[in-house]
Amino acid sequence: MSGDDQLKGYHGFARKKLEGAGVKIWSIVRIINPDATYEGILLPRSELGDEEHVVLKLKTGYNVGVKITEETVIEEVGYSPGHYALPERKVEFKPGKPLVSLIGTGGTVASRLDYRTGAVIPAFTPQELFSAVPELEEICNLETVSLFEIFSEDMQPEYWVQIAKKVAEEINRGVDGVIVAHGTDTMHFTSAALSFMLKDLTVPVVLVGSQRSSDRPSSDAAINLISSAIVASRSDIAEVVVCMHGSSSDDYNLIHRGTRVRKMHTSRRDAFRTIGDIPLGVVANGKIRMLRNDYKRRSDHGKVTVDSKIDPKVVLLYTYPGMQPDIIEHIVKTGYHGIVLAGTGLGHCPKTIIPQIERAVKDGIAVAMTSQCLYGFVGMNVYERGRDLLKIGVIPCGNMLPETAYVKLVYVLGHTRDADEVREMMTSNMCGEITSGEPYNAYLILQGVEES
Structure with a gap:
């Protein structure tokens, strides 16, 4: 942990109890309350947290908040310092495999958890991503561009323009597909914006994120990234799409058209749904199955342009x-x-x-x-x-x-x-934002794949 604060984020009563026990962040502690005993790694807290709880990383991998009272006994039983580096993994360009560009806009597209310490190690370079998600190396050659780092709720229309220009730049230099890593809160706004701005697309542009961070056993980050890489590198789509979990399990991801998709749940892994229509396709077991054929196809010819004229008022x-x-x-x-x-x-x-x-x-x-x-x-x-x-x-x-x-x-x-x-x-349909009608199965929870 950087800095001199050995109890980062803790204050008030909880901090006094921790100081009195002589523990610090990354200490393995045993907390004994009258009704229960907990043992785990003491994690940093947000500075906005209250002064009555501490956060432990349990052996199960889950984080738990423990209330501290006058009766609480805190014991240090060990120490496991955090490590903030992924192991180096040599990355070699593999001829014959597609080249995909991953553009980062903020958040953690992938990471690996050190379960000893509770440290979440962000991954973004190709070496880090292949180390965190080794399946990617079998799918494509990957290059990364960090455009900016913001929370998606802080996204601005002018940022859409920057993303669109970088996407066009990457496609025009010859990549076979583009992935845009994006926070989930406003991903559907950005997917719509890119759909309107990017003209004459020749390859897939896939927006991806994760509903649950990689420090949770139920994280969807790795599977979403793997499925997005499959779509970007292998599909015949030449549109802006969103690729996220299609069910609460890890069995498939859905490919949503960028102008018909919406985040429909605060925390479920299958939060993104195509509204009033069915998705373009499904990614399952490493394969793509298209559900419809009214989409623009990949092409080896043409130059992508950006129509970036906007009025944010x-x-x-x-x-x-x-x-x-x-x-x-x-x-x-x-x-x-x-x-x-x-x-x-x-x-x-x-x-x-x-x-x-x-x-x-x-x-x-x-x-x-x-x-x-x-x-x-x-x-x-x-x-x-x-x-x-x-x-x-x-x-x-x-x-x-x-x-x-x-x-x-x-x-x-x-x-x-x-x-x-x-x-x-x-009132004119430009890129699938207005449809001529709604399919009979476009109002169903499973999005039109329930009979397959």
């Missing part, structure tokens, strides 16, 4: 009962150029905000309507409220997902502010 706004008009007024006053509404049902909003929406449209602000139901199409001709919104110029977005519509409006307004042109672009 767009807001995504969910409507709800009791919504007040001053919200729309504030958006207008603060200079936004576009509003994507995630309306109720078929694309509705409270009548209290309709005058403000009309004013926004008259002021040149594009207002688009999606449904917070996620599944199904907006149908603004069905009921009076929808027809009223159409009359004042609200743009219906079919079955486009709210997040995808937000990204698309950022992209469209970068090209034009003309109302008719914006409407034409928003």
Whole structure:
């Protein structure tokens, strides 16, 4: 552990008890409470943690928080210092194997856990990745580029442009596929953005992340990375896709189109689902099985370009009962150029905000309507409220997902502010974001593969 603080992250009462016992981070400790006894490696804590608990790495590999009281007895029974290096693994270029570029945007795409110490060792260079996930070496030749390191919740539209340019650069220098390692919270925003910006793709662009970190026995990181490498190196796809767990087990991954995918669970490993459609394919046992054929195919010819014109002054706004008009007024006053509404049902909003929406449209602000139901199409001709919104110029977005519509409006307004042109672009299908209908099996939990 770097630095002089031997009890990093601990403070208050817990720190005093640890100091009194003469223990430090990486000490193997026995904590005796009146109701239970715990033994494990003392791990660092976040500085935001409370002062009544300590964190141990148990022999099982799981972390556990233990409450410390006046009656607690703490004993040091050993010491196991953390090691922050992966063993070196010689990497040789293997002729005949595809070349894949992995672009890192933040987080840990893969890592290996030192179960003695609890240290999670991040892996990013080819040597580190092949050491942490040796199966990769049998799939492809791998090169890595660290573009930036941010949490995905801190992603900005201008970062989408940087990612798109780096992806195009890698493809145009001759790689056979690209993997973008990305945090899961906003992965579906980035996959949509890359889908709109990258033109004339010739190889797969695969976004991947992990729902559970590698210090957990149930981590999905390695299998997601392996499946993504298979898609990037072997598939005949030439689109932006997301490749993540398809079930809560480790039996298969799904290949989702970048504009139809959404994170649908906070913690499940199969959190990413194709909405209102079925995925492009499945990766299982090292093989790809396509579920549909309406996708762009890989090509050996052509140059990838980036259409990076964007206008970030767009807001995504969910409507709800009791919504007040001053919200729309504030958006207008603060200079936004576009509003994507995630309306109720078929694309509705409270009548209290309709005058403000009309004013926004008259002021040149594009207002688009999606449904917070996620599944199904907006149908603004069905009921009076929808027809009223159409009359004042609200743009219906079919079955486009709210997040995808937000990204698309950022992209469209970068090209034009003309109302008719914006409407034409928003209602036209560019890269699978709007479909002509929903398959009968597109509303099922297992995403259309349950009969296979």
